[in-house]
């Protein structure tokens with residue numbers, strides 16, 4: 044047979060890939076040039092399968108807020124609707140109707156006082172851009188009507204925000220008025236906000252469940268400040284970035300008023316793909332009332348014979364995850380989301396207790412409640428730091444638990460953070476504690492041989 048003899052010489056037989064495995068068993072994969080011709084489906088599939096096997100395992104990714112597990116029928120909804128373009132409202136009127144149902148349900152959950160409006164977005168980032176644009180537009184219209192200058196808009200927020208807020212300011216020409224954090228104070232309050240507001244302030248942003256520690260700013264206090272200003276004639280709206288908290292607080296802390304129950308709150312963004320429990324690609328922006336969305340930002344397009352009103356940065360995008368969001372709302376209802384959130388909270392408390400009782404860690408605590416996560420740091424003076432623990436844990440067991448430094452002016456504080464979602468059950472939390480302990484024991488031994496902390500540090504972001 045051809046090839047058999049050559050194997051005896053240590054060469055790979057020419058037709059081996061055709062007989063065993065895929066063609067990339069022995070060939071490089073397309074990386075730079077557009078492939079001249081195609082390949083059998085099984086080769087293309089195997090190529091992707093092998094690449095993905097080299098990625099991190101989403102089930103052990105405790106850095107991300109984003110959903111990494113959905114139940115089978117929900118996955119079926121996603122699979123069965125991957126070919127449906129969300130924007131084709133004329134062709135897919137039920138898809139458009141389902142978007143509106145979700146918006147109305149969220150407005151209800153967030154206690155909107157009357158009829159309102161909103162939109163489906165790609166995630167919280169698009170929702171933030173659109174919500175902040177609406178605020179900028181409202182401010183500009185008021186200033187123009189009063190014959191005042193509109194060239195210097197500013198936005199007030201803390202350094203506890205996600206990077207998307209800085210991005211908005213740069214992309215849309217707005218001055219960011221950032222409030223520095225402090226060691227032991229990782230969220231903002233009214234006292235921080237007040238001195239930064241002036242006549243050019245388009246709005247204030249407060250976060251419900253920060254990316255860094257999972258706590259909330261003093262939203263009620265900031266609302267009171269803005270209410271006092273309104274009584275004096277200055278209307279400064281409050282936007283709540285509830286990317287994560289918007290699906291946690293209503294179920295775990297229903298009496299905590301952070302939403303449209305507060306008069307200054309004019310818009311809220313939330314990520315359906317975080318604690319909304321849907322795979323990536325879905326976020327929501329909800330306005331307090333229809334008047335909060337300036338008419339000039341709505342585009343009426345005559346598309347394929349129908350007039351469509353859109354408020355979005357994209358045109359075509361998939362409808363599947365939006366439909367999956369509706370599935371989740373119907374499947375779980377309020378009681379179901381509450382039960383799941385309580386389960387996550389219990390598991391995160393268990394993880395927190397176990398880490399503290401190991402004697403190696405302390406928790407990052409604050410007055411406000413927290414997302415289902417554990418933010419922690421080393422205690423004592425071990426010969427290694429949180430970056431080492433994170434790196435050792437990833438190397439040994441594949442857990443992705445990030446270590447990062449806090450934003451200015453708390454940049455000297457290093458913490459680790461583990462999200463505790465559906466993919467971390469009680470047994471998973473137990474295994475993680477054991478694996479962290481094992482990683483620390485290895486580092487304890489290695490630390491003796493490396494007293495100068497000479498290990499290479501891997502700096503990572505907080506994970507989103």
Ligand SMILES: Cc1ncc(COP(=O)(O)O)c(C=O)c1O
Pocket residue numbers: 108165166167168169204205207250252253254284285286287314326506507
């Ligand atoms: C508070 C906050 N805002 C905004 C975002 C951006 O959200 P998305 O990833 O849905 O665009 C995140 C992501 O983690 C976040 O935590």
